Amino acid sequence: MPMGSLGKVYAIYDSPFWREDGLSGKAMGLQGATVQTTFDSSPEDGSFGAIIGFLEADEMRRLDTASEEEIQSLVLKDYVNFFGPRAREVKEWVIQRWDNEEYSRGGHFAVSPPNTMTRFGSALAQPVGRLFFAGTEASPYWAGFMDGAVRAGEMAADAVLDHETGTVVSRL
Ligand SMILES: Cc1cc2nc3c(=O)[nH]c(=O)nc-3n(C[C@H](O)[C@H](O)[C@H](O)COP(=O)(O)OP(=O)(O)OC[C@H]3O[C@@H](n4cnc5c(N)ncnc54)[C@H](O)[C@@H]3O)c2cc1C
Structure with missing residues (x-):
């Protein structure tokens, strides 16, 4: 039961600006998107904004060897698409590619092959x-x-x- 291919990308903002538009920060990227799912990971008090995006399966494997800049630019494209032009104002990025971690070699749970x-x-x-x-x-x-x-x-x-x-x- 090996781990699945997974990465997590956080974009940090001055504030959770999407809340002002009544948005939850949750989005699902379908065809053509790099990020499959996002969640609002900002602190409750909104002292700064954070959107986490999941890179999953084929998308993650494709980016296992990409540069962090390449990943940031692909994720940014999706975030602007999901949350509008203010999503461009990223203050900091945090990228974790669990595929490349020696001791977990993926995440976020073990996948059972058929049978x-x-x-x-x-x-x-x-x-x-x-x-x-x-x-x-x-x-x-x-x-x-x-x-x-x-x-x-x-x-x-x-x-x-x-x-x-x-x-x-x-x-x-
Ligand atoms: C990259 C990644 C992302 C994840 N993200 C999420 C998430 O967002 N949400 C979520 O709900 N779950 C997530 N998970 C899954 C979650 O972390 C696991 O399901 C959970 O930690 C499993 O708990 P456990 O107690 O079964 O095992 P573990 O947390 O693996 O604990 C087993 C412990 O046993 C110890 N151990 C092993 N062998 C021995 C030994 N011989 N003697 C003594 N100690 C030993 C290990 O060091 C470890 O501390 C993620 C997992 C990964 C890897």
Whole structure:
């Protein structure tokens, strides 16, 4: 189950100007876009503006070896398209290409090739003797994300208690 190809790009602005236009900062780029999804990552108090954009799959692989300037110019084109000309006024860029990180080699969750989950998925959360698995992949819901990690941890803790005390405690 290798990690997917993923990059995250933040454009930092003086303020979250899109909020003045009643925009949420969320956008989805379809055909021809470099950025597939954006979110408003500004602090609650709006003391500065930040839009995060995801570079995913083929778009990320294509840009694994591109210069940061090239990525900035492609992302800027999308942001102006999504949020208007003020999106040009970027103060700072932060680019993280998880594909190029030695110890994760991608993100943001492990991808199962065909048949993996249907054939072996049930083994992910099965204890072996007194060894219990609590990783996000063991969660039946939001596997691969923080939500799944917390759920899997709670389920594993319940299962350990069941095992050790013989008592059945509530499941999520
Ligand atoms: C690039 C990237 C971006 C992500 N973005 C998001 C996001 O935006 N939203 C979201 O919800 N999720 C995101 N995720 C996924 C999220 O980070 C994971 O789902 C979550 O951290 C998994 O938690 P976990 O407890 O299962 O495992 P981990 O967080 O991997 O924890 C396992 C821990 O075990 C330790 N360990 C390993 N082997 C041993 C050993 N032998 N002995 C002792 N300790 C050991 C490791 O060092 C690690 O600290 C992202 C993941 C990546 C890689």
